[in-house]
Amino acid sequence: MTHALVLAGHGRYEDPWHDGAAIAHRVAQLLADEGIDTTIRGTLPDALDHIEPDLVVVASGRGRPDPDFDGTDEDWLPFHARLTALVASGVPVLGLHQATNTFLDSPSWGPLLGGRWIEGTTWHPPLSAATFRVVSPDHPAVSGLSEISVEDEQYLALEVSPDVQVLVVADHEGTAHPVVWVAPGPGRIVYDALGHDVRSYDSPSRVDLFRREVRWLLSR
Template sequence: MARVMVLVGRDRYGDPWHDHAATSDAVAVLLRDDGHDVTVRSVFPDALDDVGRPDLLVVNCGQGPLDTADADAWRGFHDRRAALVDDGVAVLGLHQAANTFGDDPRWAATLGGRWDDDVSWHPPLGAARFRVVDATHPVTDGLDDVDAVDERYADLRVADDAHVLLVADVSDDDGATRAHPVVWAAAGPGRVLYDALGHDVRSYASPSRRALLRREVAWLLDA
């Protein structure tokens, strides 16, 4: 049994397009069913003050500010989060995690990529397929492509050393179809993985999406 902390987006790190509470609950239910000790906590400046050292930190937060307003009030939170990463705590960023904590550049460096408002986008939410491109990694070895009602993120800024596992095939305005990384492992002191799926609870209703999440967690925990 692993100790898992799920951080839920709200207010400063929330947005009107995502029900982070509902999707975090879906993740927590799945992980508890697998026997893990899961704590779900909304993000506040003191949210990490008393967590000790979890085995896995799951970040399911929304669009965060790029400016420095109220930065002093949140500096301690970001320092504690960064300290957990430096200590080798495994990290899983879900969906909007690529667009959160924009006031702390250490987060994008941890995640191995980010959403860029100038170039990143997605087609309308709907039935989507996410294609495995590395069938040898422990997360994807033996995993079929993932089908879910979800968003297909496109043109994320992805670090050169990120290890891409799944892509979304998305057609541009000119009709050309390109493969866009949506799940990758990032370099770090501990294991770090970003998974762009999870817009709402319909994503977690998909058996193949749940299988992907379970594999991700198993790898992150080295189980």
């Protein structure tokens, strides 16, 4: 059976604006609908130990590093090395929403994901009903979709690598801001900026997008 690992924000990778536990639970439900068994783990230094996932979903954010609680940057080196090794071995990755603002202590994560939240530059309007536009309709992850209508945040002015393939944008004041893209790899990597909270997954078109991303990542 296909097995996914969902990394929910915890400690240095848990921010106060996202309910990581609720999001991880909802994602696990959607994966179960696809016949995928899921393990949810908080982002602790041993979160990648003793597991061989077929898919890694990163639903972590930016918290407060506390060496007395969950270790120093040096303590986290094996975690980041293990994640890099999983990707290098071909395990696909889906980064959700605040994933561009996590693992700031890992110089490899931003290039791997294909983008970053930049403090003081990246921002979002208040959460509201929003429409996101598909710009690469020939890609299997969005084929047949033209837009996603959802109650969510619109991430704007993310730092995005020129090497990614942008699939979906948020249009704001005449500018198209990439919010869903395929990173160059190695392997299959998708970043999806939607999903501030579980309300996002009440949208049929958003759920359709998520399922398509997962199916493409797993070559289904």
